[in-house]
Amino acid sequence: MNRLFCVIPCYNEQEVLPETSKRLEKKLKDLIAAGKISDDSRILFVNDGSKDNTWNIIKELHEKNEIFQGINLSKNMGHQNALLAGLMTAKDLCDAAISLDADLQDDINAIDGMVDKFIEGCDVVYGVRSKRATDTFFKKFTVESFYKLMNSMGANTVYNHADYRLMSRRALMSLAEFGEVNLFLRGIVPMVGFKSDVVYYERAERFAGESKYPLKKMLSFAVEGITSLSTKPIKLITGLGFFIFLVSIIVLVYSLVRHFTGQTIPGWTTTVLSVWAIGGLIMISLGVIGEYIGKIYLETKNRPRFIIESYVGDKEDVETSEYVYKR
Known part of the structure; x- marks a missing residue:
């Protein structure tokens, strides 16, 4: 029978953990009773350097019930790194x-649907939102724009899918082969391949606490995803450069014709606008190229994407994990 792990990254989640753990425990017990997963399946919380009581709650949950396990990262590594650690x-x-x-x-x-599709032979099952009825117009517009922008820039993502997914052990082993320091799992997982499917669900309101992905962070996340997975922005800059070059030739011919026909008019406004426009494009282009150079710089350092400080769980699991430092 299949052993299932639920991996949940946590950052300052003391308000929701008691309810989350209760619901997940019931769900796993129902699946165990139905014979779909083994009775040694576990719920693995990853504490991403929380500043509140999150880690203490995780430890208390483990002490009360061995179904709960916990990883404590040495510091805040970010959502994607914490998820990867788990x-x-x-x-x-x-x-x-x-x-x-x-x-x-x-x-x-x-x-339930993810486990059923896994039993049927899928290695990756994506949880996809069926609708966004609970979102405000602004939230819906910005999120849909996010996915469209990502895909148009060459980042192969699943529309309306975040990080709610099932991955088989084979898929996880393949994911481990990707050594990027700049992580964007929503774009990396589809690269793994294997047989995949989707399960649709309706996303609810947050139970408690504050969203960890406000607009500013979503924009930063989009830039991270695009520049980590695609070189299309650089190609667009190249195309824009050729376009401006062609326009400059047309303007040059036009100016020469006006000059030799005696129709020269002082073009102070045109000159100023041209300088500012081209200067702005140059700065934007340098910024985009700088993003890529910065990522190359970080990748060459090959820094660890996460460091596990401690792990509470079954003794054999702690001993098996290659990522836990044994003192």
Whole structure:
């Protein structure tokens, strides 16, 4: 029977953890009773350097029930790195892992469909929102624009899918082969390949606490994803450069004709506008190229994407994990 791990990254989630743990525990017990997963399946919380009582709650949950395990990162590494830490720890311990957020916005009932599709032979099952009825117009517009922008820039993402997905052990092992320091899992996972499918669900309101992805962070996330997975922005800059060059030739011919026909008019306004426009484009172009150079700089350093300070769980699991420092 398949051993399932639910991997949940947590950053300052003390308000939602008691309810999240209760609902997930019931869901796993129902799946165990139905004979779909083994009774040694686990719920793995990853504490991403929380400043509140999150880690203490995780430890208390483990002490009360061995179904709960916990990873404590040495510092705040960011959502994507924390998620990867959980998945990479689980890959040697499970047959499949489901990643989801702690805020209960992801409908945990979709786990049943994911497990069913895994049993049918899928290695990757994406949780996809069926609609955005609970979103404001602004939120809906910005999020849909985010996905369209990502795909138009060459980042192959699944529309309306965040990080709610099931991955088989084989898929997790393949994911471990990707060594990027600049992580954008929504774009990397589709590169893994293997048989995949989707499960649709309705996303609920956050149970408690504040969103960890405000507009500013979403924009930063989009830039991270595009520049980590695609060189299309640089190609667009090249195309824009050729376009401006062609326009400059046309303007040059026009100016020479006006000059030799005695129709020269002082062009102070045109000159100023041209200087500012071209100067702005040059600065934008340098900024985009700088983003890529910065990422090359970070990749060449080959810094660890996460460092695990401690791990509470089954003794054999702790000993099996290659990422836990043994003192």
